[in-house]
Amino acid sequence: MTNVQTKANATAVPDAGLNVPKRRRRLHPALVIAAGAVLVVALTYVLPPFRNYQLATTGAYLCVTAGLTVLTGLNGQLSLGHGALMATGAYTLALTQNKWVNLPLSFAVAILVTTAAGAVIGLAAARLRGPYLAGLTLAVAIVVPSVTSTFDETFNSDQGLSVILNPPPETIPMERWQAWLCWGAALVVVLLLALLIRGRFGRDLRAVRDDETAAKLAGINIARTQVLAFVVSAVCAGVSGALFAVLAQSVSPGAFPLTLSLFLVMAIVIGGLGSLFGALWGAVLLVVLPTLAQSVGEQTGSQQLEGNLALVVFGVVLVVVMLAAPGGLASIPSRISRLIRRNR
Amino acid sequence: MDRFIYLTFDGLSRGLVYAAFALALVLIWRAARIVNFAQGSMAVAAVYVAYSVTNATGSYWLGFVVALLAGLLLGVLVERVVMRFVDHSSPLNGVVVALGLVLVLQGTLGIIYGNEYQPVETPFSRDAFEVGGIAMLSRYDLFVFAAVGTVVVVLTLLFTRTAIGLRMRAAAFAPDVSRLLGVSVGGMLTLGWALAAAVGSLAGMLVVPTELGVHPTAMDVVFVSAFTAAVVGGLDSPIGAVVGGLIVGLLLSYVSGYIDVTVAPMAILALLVLVLLGKPGGLFSSSKARVA
Numbered sequence: 089m090t091n092v093q094t095k096a097n098a099t100a101v102p103d104a105g106l107n108v109p110k111r112r113r114r115l116h117p118a119l120v121i122a123a124g125a126v127l128v129v130a131l132t133y134v135l136p137p138f139r140n141y142q143l144a145t146t147g148a149y150l151c152v153t154a155g156l157t158v159l160t161g162l163n164g165q166l167s168l169g170h171g172a173l174m175a176t177g178a179y180t181l182a183l184t185q186n187k188w189v190n191l192p193l194s195f196a197v198a199i200l201v202t203t204a205a206g207a208v209i210g211l212a213a214a215r216l217r218g219p220y221l222a223g224l225t226l227a228v229a230i231v232v233p234s235v236t237s238t239f240d241e242t243f244n245s246d247q248g249l250s251v252i253l254n255p256p257p258e259t260i261p262m263e264r265w266q267a268w269l270c271w272g273a274a275l276v277v278v279l280l281l282a283l284l285i286r287g288r289f290g291r292d293l294r295a296v297r298d299d300e301t302a303a304k305l306a307g308i309n310i311a312r313t314q315v316l317a318f319v320v321s322a323v324c325a326g327v328s329g330a331l332f333a334v335l336a337q338s339v340s341p342g343a344f345p346l347t348l349s350l351f352l353v354m355a356i357v358i359g360g361l362g363s364l365f366g367a368l369w370g371a372v373l374l375v376v377l378p379t380l381a382q383s384v385g386e387q388t389g390s391q392q393l394e395g396n397l398a399l400v401v402f403g404v405v406l407v408v409v410m411l412a413a414p415g416g417l418a419s420i421p422s423r424i425s426r427l428i429r430r431n432r
Numbered sequence: 433m434d435r436f437i438y439l440t441f442d443g444l445s446r447g448l449v450y451a452a453f454a455l456a457l458v459l460i461w462r463a464a465r466i467v468n469f470a471q472g473s474m475a476v477a478a479v480y481v482a483y484s485v486t487n488a489t490g491s492y493w494l495g496f497v498v499a500l501l502a503g504l505l506l507g508v509l510v511e512r513v514v515m516r517f518v519d520h521s522s523p524l525n526g527v528v529v530a531l532g533l534v535l536v537l538q539g540t541l542g543i544i545y546g547n548e549y550q551p552v553e554t555p556f557s558r559d560a561f562e563v564g565g566i567a568m569l570s571r572y573d574l575f576v577f578a579a580v581g582t583v584v585v586v587l588t589l590l591f592t593r594t595a596i597g598l599r600m601r602a603a604a605f606a607p608d609v610s611r612l613l614g615v616s617v618g619g620m621l622t623l624g625w626a627l628a629a630a631v632g633s634l635a636g637m638l639v640v641p642t643e644l645g646v647h648p649t650a651m652d653v654v655f656v657s658a659f660t661a662a663v664v665g666g667l668d669s670p671i672g673a674v675v676g677g678l679i680v681g682l683l684l685s686y687v688s689g690y691i692d693v694t695v696a697p698m699a700i701l702a703l704l705v706l707v708l709l710g711k712p713g714g715l716f717s718s719s720k721a722r723v724a
Contacts, residue, residue: 160524215709215712218523219467220708222469222527223704224704227656227659228701230653230697230701234697238695347535347649350531353531354532357528390543392547395542396547396648399535400536400539400540400543402535403538403539406535411514
């Protein structure tokens, strides 16, 4: 029975050729992650504090982009509400942390709460397709400031909450500790996702994305697969939001605007939908491009340019990538190698 | 009771604006099977143009006309330069490109005009007339009724009574056959986008002065409300868009009036979830609900 199923899947799911080069021996994800961990630790000793902080931010972004790229790229569900899910994680962490001042506990609670939130949205999302889903999740993203001001005794409206943290051991500088924390979480998230999508679950995701009828005939429970994908990706967003709360030591609705959700979509599209390496490039761009735009703005001395140039650049890049290279950055090596092979 | 009457008229006036905006979404959906997520930002761009023109010349009406023309032009540009080249094999692509446009427009407007709310004047007073001591309608509400009413009538006549309207419908529903019959399908698509963008700009011109003023993100919540209106009525149905707009307007008005303004977006979300889960094709869906 299992044999028949895999066969049916294999025919139902032609590899999109985006991120899986044909039959090349791939490294085990654990090896890649271990190498990444060594690299990050080495970097934190070399980089100055501000760069370490940026490194930490990249790690925090990586959590959410990795989760979102699995949802959108592999399962075909576009969510514009991941900014709101990050806010859920961040606020949960802030509330728990301010009560018990226990970071591991706060992360656990944040994960639990975003799992629940993801399950609720995912249940609705499983019945919706394309633009309908995008519209619903957009409404979720818009609702964040409204929730924080309606229940302002808990969330303190636009000012938000500050987060109480125990300082790290004195031997470790704050920024290095933040980078370790964020990358520790990010690497665990990416490793789990990589293991998850290389197995049967990943095949199911792609099957549902490419042809629901064929997937159903192959014995895949479509609704369950979609809800699970949403929950997994929501948890990643929650972890990322919690990390941002720790990084900023505060949470406010202003930190999770609609543009954040749009930026996340941009990051995974540019990186290459469905590719975890693409999610990494996306996370790097999310940190690097605004910094560059800001320095350009500072040089020209225009404050309006400083905040908005990044938006324009992101938007233009998003449109151009979508029209010219829908596979994103992650597809460029395989595109080049295909070109070289053709010319030989 | 007085309050109820006032809120009802206020809701109808708001609802008509949402109806116009939802109508713009429906126009593009029918023509191109794309939900134009950039509609809000395009409308804001047109409102900013009007703002500049009005500030330079001192004439509201000149700004008003220029905004509609700017909307028309922006619609043509967006379709000809960007949307035409989107690969439609996945419904996600159109949405993602529209989101890219949102970022470009918001960023550009922010660079030119800054990220502060700029107050915009209304052509008529917003003080409500009183009938028997009960506040009912303002001159501005009447202006909104007239403007949206005109748009609905003109669009209905255009689509049902003119040759160009027939061509547009044919191009949308059977592109290949229409092409064989000599209809310029691409041209009709561009025209559809231009019309929709102009209607969206009109809605922007009507709604922005009633809120905080013009800002690069001023239409975000309006867009979600109008999307909800379009979904309530069914994305395929122009009548549905108008009815959906009125329902959303009344809901928002009652919720803001009786509970709190901050609750309004949550009410919209709740309505959207209810409709999508209960009747995803909308109240006026004639055909089977589409998957995309």
